[in-house]
Amino acid sequence: MPELPFSREIICARDLLKKYNGKTVVDNISFTVTRGECFGILGPNGAGKTTTVKMIHALSPPTAGELKVLGRDITKKGREIKKRLGVVTQDNNLDPDLSVWENMEMFARYYRLQPSRVRAHLHRLLALMELADYCHTRVEKLSGGMKRRLAIARSLISSPDLLILDEPTTGLDPHARHVVWQQLRLIKENDITILLTTHYLEEAAHLCDRLVIMDRGLILEEGRPRDLVQKHIGHEVLELRLAERPELWREKFAASFKELIAGHFLLGDVLYLYTFDGNELLKGIQQMSPPCRYHLLRSATLEDVFLKLTGRDLSA
Numbered sequence: 001m002p003e004l005p006f007s008r009e010i011i012c013a014r015d016l017l018k019k020y021n022g023k024t025v026v027d028n029i030s031f032t033v034t035r036g037e038c039f040g041i042l043g044p045n046g047a048g049k050t051t052t053v054k055m056i057h058a059l060s061p062p063t064a065g066e067l068k069v070l071g072r073d074i075t076k077k078g079r080e081i082k083k084r085l086g087v088v089t090q091d092n093n094l095d096p097d098l099s100v101w102e103n104m105e106m107f108a109r110y111y112r113l114q115p116s117r118v119r120a121h122l123h124r125l126l127a128l129m130e131l132a133d134y135c136h137t138r139v140e141k142l143s144g145g146m147k148r149r150l151a152i153a154r155s156l157i158s159s160p161d162l163l164i165l166d167e168p169t170t171g172l173d174p175h176a177r178h179v180v181w182q183q184l185r186l187i188k189e190n191d192i193t194i195l196l197t198t199h200y201l202e203e204a205a206h207l208c209d210r211l212v213i214m215d216r217g218l219i220l221e222e223g224r225p226r227d228l229v230q231k232h233i234g235h236e237v238l239e240l241r242l243a244e245r246p247e248l249w250r251e252k253f254a255a256s257f258k259e260l261i262a263g264h265f266l267l268g269d270v271l272y273l274y275t276f277d278g279n280e281l282l283k284g285i286q287q288m289s290p291p292c293r294y295h296l297l298r299s300a301t302l303e304d305v306f307l308k309l310t311g312r313d314l315s316a
Ligand SMILES: Nc1ncnc2c1ncn2[C@@H]1O[C@H](COP(=O)(O)OP(=O)(O)OP(=O)(O)O)[C@@H](O)[C@H]1O
Pocket: 020, 021, 025, 043, 044, 045, 046, 047, 048, 049, 050, 051, 052, 090, 199
């Protein structure tokens, strides 16, 4: 494949549609990923994240729409594009019977890298992923987090122009997740373009420069994590669990603190009040002595954005 023109658009999807047996699972979505950014697809189970990713790495053809990856049409140049991608699938796809080093070597052979350079390259990648001491360990003996790091190291062998990570930390414990985040930040510093899917809002907020929120095949929102929180929620969220008549109290609060409440959302008996000055709002509310079982004043997050847009939390 000839060198790319210096295009800023690494992925360009327009009205991308995917149907399985007549059922729409990716519903006319459009987005652009530009060179050097970490772009996230955030959404719950079944949102269509993996399906979207599979179309991008030419594993599954779009039913309709336009999809350009690295400036080329995926339906025409899929094989060539694939060679320039690093992909970590949701299931790792490592050979459990082989050692860490053998898994790396096998992949390097596939890419026909210069033999004189391969050893040093593979050692460098394993060191980057903090796996240098495990070269001879069989993959089946590795922890979940180490397997994930190995899959990421392996995806970098071809020095890809675009790294695709489908749920890089699902199933890992919080410590292992933070270790992977740390390594992904290091990769980001090398100006590589990353597309990642996740259903962890914290992961999206930590790693992504921009993201789309996806649900049931649709893109609900797009933007920088902080901007989305600002736009939909504000700075803070005051959560109140009300023992009785939550609807009535919601109306009362909304009418009494118009200038402090930017929005509100009631889920069961928990009232979420979006505000730019939580302390002031809490003070005012306490003076009204509502029947509160608990209250919590906290910073607004992407989870609040998702909740507001869909009426569900991300794990639902
Ligand atoms: N090969 C397939 N044949 C039929 N339906 C499929 C196929 N692959 C996915 N689906 C359906 O498409 C929808 C989206 O699935 P997808 O795997 O893209 O979601 P996801 O956002 O990646 O979810 P998860 O967070 O669970 O990985 C689901 O309803 C799923 O059952």
